[in-house]
Amino acid sequence: MSAHQAPRLQDCRQDLTGKVAVVTGASRGIGYAIALNLAKRGAGILITSTSANKYIDELRDEVKSAYAEVNAQRPKVAHEIVSLEDLNAHTKLADAVKREFNGQVDIYVNNAGITDRTFPGGLEAKTLDKLLTCNIRTPALIVDELVKRRSFRKDSRIIFISSAESVNCEPAVSIYASTKAANEAMARAYANAFGGKNAAFDFMSGTTANSVLTGLTETGGVQQYGPKVWQELQDFWLVKQTVPRLGQPEDVADVVGFLCSREGRWITGSKISANGGSIAVI
Secondary structure, eight states: OOTTSOOOGGGSOOTTTTOEEEESSOSSHHHHHHHHHHHHTTOEEEEEESSOOHHHHHHHHHHHHHHHTSSSOOOOEEEEEOOTTOTTHHHHHHHHHHHHHTTOEEEEEEOOOOOOOOOTTOOOHHHHHHHHIIIIIHHHHHHHHHHHTTOEEEEEEEEEEEETHHHHOOGGGHHHHHHHHHHHHHHHHHHHHHSSSOGGGGGGTTOEEEEEEEOSBOOTTTTTTOHHHHHHHHHHHHTTOSSOSOBOHHHHHHHHHHHHSGGGTTOOSOEEEESTTSSOOO
16 A cells, blocks of 8 residues: 555544544545545544535545445535635534534544735735634634534544644745644643643543644645746755655645544644654654
């Protein structure tokens, strides 16, 4: 089996059977790979995207096909259309959790986000507002709403998909990098709050919260700026990496999958570097 391929169901433990995972921005790329990883291990999945599209159907079909090969109960894969710019996104997502999974969540993966490449001197207020809304406001309110509704169960997992840019701080992505650094701070704060020392959150004690710092990954989202910028990004990042190849969505999904497992229970409040060695988190 290639290191770039998603594992076959026969190779996956059903260690997440009975768990419910919410993965935002899961119609393609890293989010898709994470949702598939968790579903193949038995977790029911609520995925979000900004619109109905063929990739959602492809994910459902892939899960269905995988479970047709083995004697195991196929988990539910639900979908909710939610825009990060929607000021009510958090309540819509929480309502979907209630409707589809009786209001229960064991895993929340904040993958959805937007990027921007604007050099200092060219930033517009509307761009700043959009980045702050999509990458900080909405994720914070989603977690808060799920906590408020007591949706999280004991020993839950909260994971933010961050970026090596939060450490590298390339000038063209200064605001984007700042929003990812904010996500990392949120994860540390949630780790402190939900681990079990605060009686107000006893219903979700044992919960871990971490961020995963991804590097240059071969997805449609990062290629949206066109071939010239895509090549420039490769030239910039690959020389920094100790493993000099493009990342694949499964490279990140496997790390997230580990954090969601029982074996990941002792990791919390951490920044996990999953970027081929382009940055070191010490």
